[in-house]
Amino acid sequence: MTGVQKYIDRGMEKLQSEMARKQMMKTKRFDTIAAHGLYGMEDAMANQGSIMEPLTVSPAQHFENSDHLEAALSYQTPAWGYTRIHNPTLHYLEGTLALLEGYGSDVETSAVMTSSGMSAIFMATNPFLQAETDGMNFVADAKCYGGTFMLFDERYQNERGIDVRWVQDTANIDAWATRIDDETRFLYVEMPSNPSLTVADLEPLANLAHDHGIPLIVDSTLTTPALMRPICHGADIVVHSISKAIGGSGSAIAGAIVAKHHIPSRVGTDEMRENFTGYVKLWPMRDHGTSLSPLSAHFILNDLRTLRTRVDVMSKSAMRVAQFLEAHDRVEAVHYPGLRSNAGHATASKYMWLADGDESGSAVNRYGHLMSFMVKGGAEAARNTLDRLQIIWRATDLGRHKSVAVIPAISTHQQQGEEGRELAGIPANLIRLSIGVEHPADLMDELDQALR
Template structure:
């Protein structure tokens, strides 16, 4: 043979590297397009359309699991050494197209890198966006939240976190009062959380001022931007670290589906000593905590 054939895991690792490189190049191309073009096409390219029987829309993958060529292919996938979807509880191609589109839309006009993961509901997105910062709570651990929040958010924070786990939730009644936010921060604060605009009172906050305050104390700012959608407001451009959406609302046609999304910039601000979480927050969620908790969006 004129060329030695690669065998074992490395063969699939190399194939995956090439696929990732090609997708990243196309992603960079799409980042330069207009917002409405991204919304219509995401990262679904002409080449992918040709390989999917000419389908002009992303294929809907309904299989719960993926076929692998052999044990080397399986090992490379399950060790996260090559892109694969393996099991829909963790990932699949349909979810990938949706995540990439949301990531590009929420990152529109933001010069850094963004990533996304979709979840089974808006509430699961809120839980998974906040839970990692509250693991192994020490006495006095707390977070600060906008009191004018969605009812489900209030129940999660007040009943599940505060009453069941004894985590201090410091509520801000007037979210426009940055001095109140600042007075509430101490050494055990893990993050700031705000809805913009809030549901249902539609209150607003100075996102740039609040993000500057959060970062001054080495804390992430988490924003639920469900009501605005990326078409009207993109918090990452104003300093936020993590954005949450209930896709059941405006993005999904107001009640056409139940789903949620988390979009984050790379290298978020946090006190936590977890480099994977900092570098790619949604990627970390998808491959580790969400894999075990199971709130990923199932198709």
Template sequence: MTLAVRGSYDHEEAARHLGSLSEPAYLATAQHFGSAETMRATAAGEREGWVYARRGNPTVGYLEDTVAALEGYQVDAEVSAAVTTTGMAAITLATMPFLSSAVGARPNIVASPACYGSTVMVFDKRYGEERGVGVRWVEDPLSVADWERRIDEDTRFLYAESPSNPTVQLVDIPPLAALARRARIPLIIDATLATPALMRPLALGADIVVHSLTKAAGASGRSMGGAVIARHDLDLRRQPAELAADFAGYLRRGPMRDMGSVLSPFNAWTLLADIRELRSRVDAMSASALRVAEHLAGRGDVVEVFYPGLPSHRTHHLARRDMWLVDSDGPGREAVNRFGFLLGFRPAGGVPAAHGVLDRLRLFWRANNLGQVKSTATIPAIGTHQQIAGDDPVPPDMIRLSVGLEHADDLIEDLDQALTGSGVPGPAEPAADRAE
């Protein structure tokens, strides 16, 4: 909590900004220089400065420092971060540099298939079909042997979501990290659904972590953003020394600068405001999500519930081991397991029933975002995963719930009336929206 509130903006830094208690928003695209020599030295990296917004911005830098501090907490390594325009930009920037043909003509990647739909599209379509990268999806993400037999001398990285969207499956990070170290390739984990409040993959052995800051980190729903956080001094085969020494710094100095996927300082400023309460917010949302999941699991008209906090979930044992509310232990206190704010369920009756339940929800917002203070519901097969429908392991009748900060009793009451059919469908969409 202290790291989220303070970040790198301390008393000394505040004194340089007229004592402002909050990080100032530098809504400017460029920096003025007092002389040609100052311009040259700053652009060359010989003195402190930010030069031009595509290369950096002070407000964006405050957010990068804060995210690195949160994800690097209790990690025995130096850690740095680069923030991006969106979570998908973070995923692309975290993976693309490893696919250079300069270090091998036929690169391949090994990944868990339990991934967000757009991630699958990037790997299969943008990398595989358009650039000839071999994409090797493991059949069982919990089988380390399954991962290992797909790795060869041209494999560039291992990739997984933990927990995954929307089936909230975890992977066993420590043995996967050991496997990646033996192969001298990075293990990249998308930990958006856990957030640093519940799990820090770098502490479990991962090399690189990605987040969509649009989700729980930016729970007000006002800004989009992403982050790449990496440990320094990675031992990587056939990769440039600069990349391995400080991957996030390498992204800022090269790919991000050249390709322009930089975060707006205004968005960074709003995300800084949201991220301060990350721990307490995720704690409350997760506690409510567990209550909702347990309630749904007890209903006879619900076929299946997907939530790692339930003993019936396939990766419950990993969640019990790895997902803890940060700093919940202490003198006289036991550490508290928290299992996140996302869950899914399948109502009896198949796809028509799922559509009917979604339409009858009154309190949940029918929306494809997650991690917000407002609870949302969607059917991934027609929303977040529509572009890969038919090839995706997500059931077509699954409803995904993102539990926000409403009272859990109110959310449960809304779900009960929607499941029993006692409610009425929500208001029709505006005509302009229907036309789209």
């Protein structure tokens, strides 16, 4: 046996033991997985007994000898090597998030953390835009987050000439179907969308994508895996802005890509199809350098442990606030999928369930922490309302423990211009409101005084 082979064999043993840990954790409930994840007692013994995952800030690993170095750097054995590609803190976070996104199904999932939600979206889409052909295109939800709109419109369409085919009526499957042709590389949808809270029917959308041999990519930042796991409904790739509810304490900007294994794609290698996030981590991300800092990963691991409970509390409060706003005489309309009056209510009720149900274990729908509402009296009235807030922060943020509000037309969706906002359905009097963990009665008093 060569010296290199010794390290390859050692790596194989490590992978097998990690696989056993994953299988064991797959038998546990959501909160248990979120609390412990991939990090077990065997890992702790290799980490001075620490019951918490290590925060490893070292950029690089020391190797036992040149054989170990060669085996690691040729990716033949798992190692930490260099933090841009591998790091223990990131590894435990990725493993835990992958388990949570696959929760409740037997689908095999893997994850890769990125430096922001935007870099997750870039890294999840760019690999499908290789091998350029005439007419290369993708079909995307026009109601997506402003940053995503700009990436697709400015960087992909205007700079690279890629045809971005926008769908305005997200719920209409025919609107997606008629835009797909032989050069379409993927479908991209936000569920629900920020800030109009539009809801997509994921299962027929996934079937449509698969009929054409292409993947469905879903941004489910607003639900988090505590409420919805798109991969369990047929989606291939999920992207998150981890900066939001998953990292609810507000300690870091971060993103993640989670993918099931064996995804369809018209381009790329078998390796890319077999384990998309593994491929992204080892190859494109090595070169684009969009990795997350271990310190940020450490903060997020700690937030992740309480995700389901926080999302439950925030969703219940959001429901009360949405009902209050709907009945308010200064409010023109409220967009919240939990309201019966919402066009997407039935579809949202199909997909958005609190993992493991309520205290008694009964299945319950929860509709998330984000809503938006239109103030009567136009743009000026919306600005006046925002300016009178005293507890709810005026900030371009959401998913936080603290409630936050913003006017998208002059902030998150300002740069896409009048035409882009029209496409995305963002009127000037729309306020986006993210509900935190405060007492909902205080939030309703606050909104009432601001509206009056």
